[in-house]
Amino acid sequence: MMRRVVIGTAAVSMALTMAACGKAGGSSSNSASSGDNKTIGLLLPENSSSVRYESFDKPLIEAKVKSLCADCTVKYNNANGDATTQKQQFDTLVSQGVKVIMLDPVNATGTASWVTDAQKKGVKVIAYDRLAAGPVSAYISFDNEKVGELQGQALVKALGANAKSANVVMINGDDNDPNAGQFKAGAHKVLDGAVGKIVYEQSGEWKPTVASQKMGAAITSLGKTGFQAVYSANDGMAAAIITALKAQGISVPVGGQDAASDAIQRILTGDQAYTIYKAYKPEAEGAATIAVNLLHNVDVTSVATATTASDGTNVPSLLLTPVVVTKDNIKDTVIADGLYKVSDICTAQYAQACQDAHLQ
Template sequence: MRIHRISGIFIATSAIASLAACSVSTTPGGSDQAAGKKSDTLSIGFSQATQQSPFYVQLREGAEKAAEKAGAKLNFADAGDDVTKQNNDIQDLITRGVDVLLINPVDPKGVQAGIAAAKAAGIPVVTVDRPVPSGAAAHVGRDNKEMGRLVGAEVAKSLGAKGGKVIEIKGDAGGAVARDRSAGFHEAVAANKKIKIVAGPYCDYIRSKAVTAMQDLLQTNPDVKAVYAHNDDMALGALQVLKENGRTDVKVAGVDGLMEAVKSIAARGPYLATALNDPISLGATAVGTALDVQAGKKVDASVDAGTGLVDASNASSYTGSTTFALAGKE
């Protein structure tokens, strides 16, 4: 079995262990409102872009479990893909007296108002999954360009010298994750001049939007040989449309290691490859980093939680009951 390198897999931070003995606050912001005094329990505010994708649901769960293990209080807010709401959510978390803020930004530039408010309140900010241009003490994520590159190399290998048309279904417009996953993929297939990439629309990482997009894309590109989507949820939406139209000859690839995709790869169907992006470990790493930052410990400006390729050679070793393949399992 070919083994692919997995770099920088999550290592538990010292903050998780050092805070394990603390009690969990039962009041917002970790404050003892009845007594009018600050609680000893550390309070983490987590402003998340959306809950409309399985990845982000699991990211929240990973953060919640890590905070509970550390004895910290996690205050969560879902922006619903609305940057104005996210800035308001951040202000609310500040008002509730959180000690440190985790932000998964809807719009890296648009959320600067919330980050500025946190800075004015003396609350450090750690971003997760999507970086911001400035204002964060640290960013926790994965190398999305490498993810795109890993998957792109596998798609190019599958298409061979004949190449063919590849439809690319994109994530979010203007997002660093979508930009990097696209750039890495394009770099990986660039050597094969017979591969032509057709740019699909931005579907915000949501399967139902990818289904609608793929229905139109298939009609206008009947000669398509492969589909690359910026996450597995959208790739599975595209695969659904292909199957409904009897096009099991078209290869599909995505990113994130969604278990549904991993099992399809293991079955050696049209689904070709994905890249690991375990959101549970990412959420845990983000919480650990936030607690280290709040404690005044030195942390890297960019914390890489690691990735790796899942293809037909190793997919069976990643299959399981989790929603996403666990990083470091192979």
């Protein structure tokens, strides 16, 4: 299965290159006021709970845009988790004449008026990673309910024979993020009936500090032996949850999502049971290809081959497949795909764990 993941990533990358080949260099106008067809806006949501946006999405998108359109540029802003800031960033791009904006919304339910107003001005908005409300031109993400299902399956597997009697704490993502709702739904689809009971469930708001507080509240409410596993919606929150558990001398399976480098290290040491790897490169390169195509009025359905129902329409979509990462398949997933080098993971502190996992 892992070989198919790597081959699939390469195939997507090749398809994206072919889809945009020969289409990107035809722009002639360089005037923002008349409609900028050399600039793509990129608005990402935050950089505190997940390091992926700055470390992977941004550089991968910028590189792919440049490879497809040598004289194109990407105007980038990060909202640092503030929806009001992101709205100002969005409005600035529109006022500058940028005609294609990739938007990963802080609050996906609150963007309908932005996107509608932008559309009236000839601006095409791509919903990146999260489905923004409003008439978006395309949507790129993963099968997010499947992500939740994989998280649930991995947690059940980590519990082993004790799963049926296990009490589970759930720390979900932000209620304003539609992805978080899909992760939660997928996880419940698996966990409900497969474990004893969900004994505590709260939103961690994608904030490690909030997740730590909620974990502390769960320990106070349930006691140190009142639960046998913790579902965390992402790795940033999982890190804080694990720290809170260790402070109380509690060791139970904790899972996450995003395949952050520190999560891979925690998996190696046994502190974290699993993460979910969503291959950022095909997602970022798919979004970049669609953006360049939209910039030059090229049909996007050769890349966005699926559709997603949104606001009464079917939005052209590229939906990719996530993968569970445990200690057993680190080498065949995040290392094989080039997300990390062994040297990135196997620092001095983790040398023995890496040897035990046959990474060194």
